[in-house]
Amino acid sequence: MNNTSHNQSGQMIPRYVVISILTFLTIAPQYALNVSFILNQSVIQNNFQVGTYALSVPSLLSNLGFALGVPLGPALSRHFGLRRSYLTLVLLFTIGALISGISGSFWTFAIGRIIEGLSAGCLFLIILPISLMAFPNHVRNWFLLLAIGGLFGATAFGTVFGTLSMNADIWRLMYLLFGVPALICYFIGSRILPKEHIKEHHQPFDWAGFLLFLGCCVFLIPPLANVEEWGMHAPIVWPFLILSMLFFIAFIAVELVIEHPIVHYRSLHEPKQLFGTAMAWSSHIALIGTLIGTAGMIQNVIGAKPHALLMFAISFLIGVLIAGFLSAQIYDYVGAGILGMIGSVLIIAITLSWHHIQPDISLGRFDLEGSVLGACTGVVLVAGALGTAMAGDIHEARLRSISLHTVRNLIGAIATPVFAWLIYTEATVNFERMRLSASMSNPYFASKFEQAVQLLMGQGVSQQKAQELVLATVAQTTKANAVLHAYQHLFVVLTWVGGIMLIMSIGMTATGKGRRLVQKAAPPSSHHLEKVK
Numbered sequence: 001m002n003n004t005s006h007n008q009s010g011q012m013i014p015r016y017v018v019i020s021i022l023t024f025l026t027i028a029p030q031y032a033l034n035v036s037f038i039l040n041q042s043v044i045q046n047n048f049q050v051g052t053y054a055l056s057v058p059s060l061l062s063n064l065g066f067a068l069g070v071p072l073g074p075a076l077s078r079h080f081g082l083r084r085s086y087l088t089l090v091l092l093f094t095i096g097a098l099i100s101g102i103s104g105s106f107w108t109f110a111i112g113r114i115i116e117g118l119s120a121g122c123l124f125l126i127i128l129p130i131s132l133m134a135f136p137n138h139v140r141n142w143f144l145l146l147a148i149g150g151l152f153g154a155t156a157f158g159t160v161f162g163t164l165s166m167n168a169d170i171w172r173l174m175y176l177l178f179g180v181p182a183l184i185c186y187f188i189g190s191r192i193l194p195k196e197h198i199k200e201h202h203q204p205f206d207w208a209g210f211l212l213f214l215g216c217c218v219f220l221i222p223p224l225a226n227v228e229e230w231g232m233h234a235p236i237v238w239p240f241l242i243l244s245m246l247f248f249i250a251f252i253a254v255e256l257v258i259e260h261p262i263v264h265y266r267s268l269h270e271p272k273q274l275f276g277t278a279m280a281w282s283s284h285i286a287l288i289g290t291l292i293g294t295a296g297m298i299q300n301v302i303g304a305k306p307h308a309l310l311m312f313a314i315s316f317l318i319g320v321l322i323a324g325f326l327s328a329q330i331y332d333y334v335g336a337g338i339l340g341m342i343g344s345v346l347i348i349a350i351t352l353s354w355h356h357i358q359p360d361i362s363l364g365r366f367d368l369e370g371s372v373l374g375a376c377t378g379v380v381l382v383a384g385a386l387g388t389a390m391a392g393d394i395h396e397a398r399l400r401s402i403s404l405h406t407v408r409n410l411i412g413a414i415a416t417p418v419f420a421w422l423i424y425t426e427a428t429v430n431f432e433r434m435r436l437s438a439s440m441s442n443p444y445f446a447s448k449f450e451q452a453v454q455l456l457m458g459q460g461v462s463q464q465k466a467q468e469l470v471l472a473t474v475a476q477t478t479k480a481n482a483v484l485h486a487y488q489h490l491f492v493v494l495t496w497v498g499g500i501m502l503i504m505s506i507g508m509t510a511t512g513k514g515r516r517l518v519q520k521a522a523p524p525s526s527h528h529l530e531k532v533k
Helices: 015-048 056-080 082-102 106-134 137-151 154-164 171-192 207-230 238-257 271-302 306-356 363-389 394-437 443-457 463-510 526-532
Strands: 004-006 012-014
Touching: 012 015, 015 056, 015 082, 015 106, 015 137, 015 154, 015 171, 015 271, 056 082, 056 106, 056 207, 056 394, 082 106, 082 171, 106 137, 106 394, 137 306, 137 363, 154 171, 154 306, 207 238, 207 394, 271 306, 271 363, 271 394, 271 463, 306 363, 306 463, 363 394, 363 463, 394 463, 443 463
Parallel strands: none
Antiparallel strands: 004 012
């Protein structure tokens, strides 16, 4: 491909700018749809008239489909060519978005979400390496602005669209709109991606590894779809978790010995690569917890109006853009480890302060701290992933990325329902404990209850009505406090995850700064100097 592209007015557009736009439009819609689903889930639930827990299934299937597609995408590109694979997959994503948008039943909607997740997962490591290599050496550091500000900024758009569709039945339109970027990608890709001569397959497809990984994902569906409702000890949960774990262990065992695996775990063997991988995995868990925690606090605890979510989305977008800009400036000077340490320390500081967060926290402060928390999590994730890819033989960078991102997205698919189960369980336990303490057998509660009743009666309310009002207030307050403590517990968990991120970042730093994004120009050779003379 040429280094520049022409637009209709004849102006020259750098190729890396065009590829960056293509990358954003390829990956961002899936990110945005996942976040919007957290917010408008109740609206879709009412539309299909299904239970609360049933609607977690489409999201789960989409996330598992994405994880399955991550290693599949490069394999498809290798066998069928970059251009053919890319153009087919973006059309497939459009079809998935169309099915989701016009679905008349719950299962049709779930099928659309599976198609979206699988196609987006396949596209992830098809387009991302192309994007990095498209940046010329002297501006390659700006890839970090795309990765952090662009791709993680897509979650802010998801918050915006999710909020807009919370109180109106426009969620279908949202899915149809997010299918449009894929059509734009098809148009741009058909113009700039080179036509290739497909050679004979030089290596067989790893069917054994693929089927084992597919089995791992399939057996994860029953436990993760039911864990929030039934708990970890239910027969529909733990046996399937064990089966899935056995499939995953067999998958890794096969991939370590097969000649041409679909996921090259053998490429992750140096300490720097292992530290960077752990940074990316742990920060992905933290990112999911952050998104669930911040959205839940605004909706269920602070009780702010929808416009507060929009303000948070704007703050988050500004935060990740600033983080991406700063990371692009200092990555080559400090390395992935130091960058991860900075982000991890800020994450720990904010989550520590949120251990005792209260509903009366100012929205301005919450938006600021939440945007810093999300942005820093993205910084650690990208620093770990990039540091891993560029550590060791550069020709195996893509192999390391496949290994890292396959497990990272599988962990992400697991973490979402597990966090939901954690919050639900903690809220239930807290509510029961508080309800038992709010008993007439408790002298302190009985005294306060009687004082509140007498106060209302003094205002002209009958005794029976006053007792009913006080009991309703107590029940509402107890429920709110139970949910608040559940989110506080979530932030405690995120502090521990931040500690893991910090330890891994220190390990990454101890192994050296690593390869620069912008390579220094080699000094002129003596032969060249003689020629100049």
